[in-house]
Amino acid sequence: MTHTQNPHEELVIRMPRAAAKEILAATEFVSWENDDFQQGVKALQDVLGIDLATDTEATENDEAEQYVTVDVSIERLVTYDELSDEDREVPESVKVLVLKNVPEHLRANAALDIFHVSQAIDCLEHFEVTASLNGSPLVEAQDHESYSLSTSGVIASTSPSRVRLNTLAVKFLDAFESADAIEVDGHFFRHYDNFLGDFVVGYPDELLIELSFDTVDGELDLNISVQDLNTSELDEEGHTWTIGGREITFHTVKPVATNPVNL
Numbered sequence: 001m002t003h004t005q006n007p008h009e010e011l012v013i014r015m016p017r018a019a020a021k022e023i024l025a026a027t028e029f030v031s032w033e034n035d036d037f038q039q040g041v042k043a044l045q046d047v048l049g050i051d052l053a054t055d056t057e058a059t060e061n062d063e064a065e066q067y068v069t070v071d072v073s074i075e076r077l078v079t080y081d082e083l084s085d086e087d088r089e090v091p092e093s094v095k096v097l098v099l100k101n102v103p104e105h106l107r108a109n110a111a112l113d114i115f116h117v118s119q120a121i122d123c124l125e126h127f128e129v130t131a132s133l134n135g136s137p138l139v140e141a142q143d144h145e146s147y148s149l150s151t152s153g154v155i156a157s158t159s160p161s162r163v164r165l166n167t168l169a170v171k172f173l174d175a176f177e178s179a180d181a182i183e184v185d186g187h188f189f190r191h192y193d194n195f196l197g198d199f200v201v202g203y204p205d206e207l208l209i210e211l212s213f214d215t216v217d218g219e220l221d222l223n224i225s226v227q228d229l230n231t232s233e234l235d236e237e238g239h240t241w242t243i244g245g246r247e248i249t250f251h252t253v254k255p256v257a258t259n260p261v262n263l
Contacts, residue, residue, distance in 0.1 A: 067097035067153060068133065070111035075128045080164065080201050084122040091159045094119070096131075098153040107131070108138035110149035117150040162201045169229035172241055176209070179250035184222055187215050190253065202226040222246060 072094040080088065096111040108131040121127060131138040165173070173196060176182075182192050192211060202208065209224040224244040232243035241248045 066100060068100055068107065069156060070096045070098050070107055070138065070153075071132045072096055072111055072115045073130050073132070075130075076126065077128055078126045080162070083126060086120065086122045087126060088164065089161050090119065090121060090127065091161050093159040095156040095158075096153055097156045102149065102152050105139075105141050106144060106149060107133065108140045109144040110152045111138070112140065113147050113150040114153050114155065117147065118155050160203050160205070163204055163226060163230065164201045165226065166230050168232055168234065169226075171234075172229060172232055172243065173208075175241075175250045179252055181251035181253050183249040183251065184213065184220060184246055186247075187213065187220060188251075189213050204230075222248075 074090055074092055074094070076083070076090075076092075083090075094115055096114050098107050098110045098114070102110045111131045112129060115129070131140075177194050177196055179194065181188065181190050182194075183189070192213075196208065204225065204227040206226050207223055208226060208229065209222060211222040213220045213222070222244070228244035232241055234241055239249055
């Protein structure tokens with residue numbers, strides 16, 4: 001319970017502690033020009049006994065006391081091309097916070113219920129979904145009613161999904177592998193390591209190209225991720241690529257032949 005001190009009236013507010021904390025957190029984004037408002041916020045802080053600057057740690061401690069962290073692994077059983085567009089967005093792993101009051105033999109079921117409610121899967125037969133706690137596999141209770149424990153926890157974090165390279169990205173990689181010289185931001189390099197191997201899908205921040213060149217101005221690094229490839233641009237002439245913050249042009253250097261018969 002808290003109140004605002006107003007010269008004209010006194011307002012008494014009754015609410016759960018969690019709701020009061022949410023209101024208090026929201027004051028971060030509100031103008032502080034009103035004196036009465038400042039007094040109300042101060043009273044709310046005093047009653048709750050918390051400070052916004054230090055309450056993050058308290059919230060994390062509350063989670064540790066209330067939940068156990070269950071790891072949900074989603075293993076793909078078919079090739080990427082066989083997945084529907086929707087299922088290509090399914091992550092490979094998810095951390096689920098399950099309430100500690102859930103019986104131990106039902107923790108796997110709870111974690112999987114929470115996962116399936118938050119993550120739609122078009123064809124479940126294309127995946128094997130399992131749960132583990134501290135590295136040890138959890139076994140599902142067979143008599144469990146599906147989704148009955150979907151409200152017994154929350155999703156804590158999700159691994160990034162793999163993404164497929166778009167058409168322009170594939171064209172860039174083709175040029176990268178077929179050329180024998182490269183120009184990066186106006187610096188020409190006669191030779192470079194252009195071997196990539198087969199690559200179709202990857203994580204957005206996964207680096208596919210990591211090169212370093214020596215220039216008169218110092219070392220020039222060329223680091224290109226999957227996300228960089230999928231957001232690349234090619235000029236109208238089809239020569240210069242803008243990718244990963246660099247301008248890149250590929251070259252093929254051929255020897256000049258002279259017919260010795262005409263000498």
